[in-house]
Amino acid sequence: MTAKVISGVEIGKEIREEIKSGVNKLIESGCKPGLAVILVGEDPASQTYVKNKNKSTIEAGMKSEQIKLPATITEEELLKHVDNLNNDDSIHGILVQLPLPSHIDEDLVIKSISPDKDVDGFHPQNVGKMMIGQETFLPCTPHGIMEMLERSGIEIAGKHAVVIGRSNIVGKPMGQLLLQKDATVTYCHSKTKDLASFTKQADILIAAIGKAKFVTKEHVKDGAVIIDVGMNRDENGKLCGDVDYDSVKEIASAITPVPGGVGPMTITMLLKNTLQSAEIAKRIEKCN
Numbered sequence: 689m690t691a692k693v694i695s696g697v698e699i700g701k702e703i704r705e706e707i708k709s710g711v712n713k714l715i716e717s718g719c720k721p722g723l724a725v726i727l728v729g730e731d732p733a734s735q736t737y738v739k740n741k742n743k744s745t746i747e748a749g750m751k752s753e754q755i756k757l758p759a760t761i762t763e764e765e766l767l768k769h770v771d772n773l774n775n776d777d778s779i780h781g782i783l784v785q786l787p788l789p790s791h792i793d794e795d796l797v798i799k800s801i802s803p804d805k806d807v808d809g810f811h812p813q814n815v816g817k818m819m820i821g822q823e824t825f826l827p828c829t830p831h832g833i834m835e836m837l838e839r840s841g842i843e844i845a846g847k848h849a850v851v852i853g854r855s856n857i858v859g860k861p862m863g864q865l866l867l868q869k870d871a872t873v874t875y876c877h878s879k880t881k882d883l884a885s886f887t888k889q890a891d892i893l894i895a896a897i898g899k900a901k902f903v904t905k906e907h908v909k910d911g912a913v914i915i916d917v918g919m920n921r922d923e924n925g926k927l928c929g930d931v932d933y934d935s936v937k938e939i940a941s942a943i944t945p946v947p948g949g950v951g952p953m954t955i956t957m958l959l960k961n962t963l964q965s966a967e968i969a970k971r972i973e974k975c976n
């Protein structure tokens with residue numbers, strides 16, 4: 689069996705068209721959605737992600753504001769920038785690019801973003817709402833994965849989903865969203881003993897470990913759906929995921945590539961959350 693390739697580029701395109709028409713409708717009604725991205729420091733990967741976010745936001749027809757701050761900025765100064773954006777009615781989504789320099793308390797900064805503009809879905813209030821299935825902004829990467837599964841016709845209810853990784857941004861919310869769609873969910877992590885005994889049971893395997901080509905065909909059941917969240921460099925410096933794609937694609941039924949899989953969906957879902965936020969702002973007359 690050779691796996692079907694689930695392309696985040698293709699699915700993302702489809703969703704971005706839907707977003708564009710939502711944005712146009714909103715603009716016709718007098719409200720232009722706006723996204724502000726704060727970048728602290730000069731991490732090259734973060735610079736690339738922020739540049740791509742800016743380009744995608746403009747392509748979607750939204751207002752894009754980029755705030756670039758030096759790595760030496762104090763926590764207090766950074767919080768002031770967030771507060772200004774919280775009070776700006778032309779901005780409906782605020783994102784602080786992570787990671788932040790080590791002298792800044794990431795949790796404090798996330799908490800300072802208005803939950804109504806937290807299009808990353810990282811604010812504790814929004815995390816709580818997600819946990820109990822209330823409508824809120826869902827974290828972009830796991831939200832994007834759910835869209836990929838659903839739009840690829842992959843059934844979730846009753847399936848055994850195994851999530852490797854327990855980060856607040858990906859692993860934990862991923863399991864929760866799968867659970868809400870009636871999957872049976874197992875979390876594995878760096879302290880899990882005999883990892884393969886769990887991953888071999890997975891109908892849907894989510895790899896979010898951060899280790900190049902860690903998941904091999906020895907970890908995978910025949911016909912499983914493989915979602916690779918990893919972004920690493922291999923021994924030749926080439927971008928690769930957490931999954932050993934070439935060997936696993938021979939036994940999986942479907943697989944996401946790296947690049948071109950989960951990554952592009954992260955930015956797509958950010959745009960979707962920003963549109964959702966602007967639509968709410970319009971209803972309560974907080975959009976100008």
Ligand SMILES: Nc1nc2c(c(=O)[nH]1)N[C@@H](CN(C=O)c1ccc(C(=O)N[C@@H](CCC(=O)O)C(=O)O)cc1)CN2
Pocket residue numbers: 736737783784785786787808828829919927946947948949950951952953954955
């Ligand atoms: N505030 C946030 N910070 C970070 C997030 C986040 O969701 N919110 N996620 C990551 C980085 N990230 C977005 O910010 C992100 C990572 C990767 C991609 C992507 O499209 N990857 C491409 C490959 C890109 C390349 O060539 O290097 C792919 O997989 O095809 C988009 C967004 C950490 N920080």
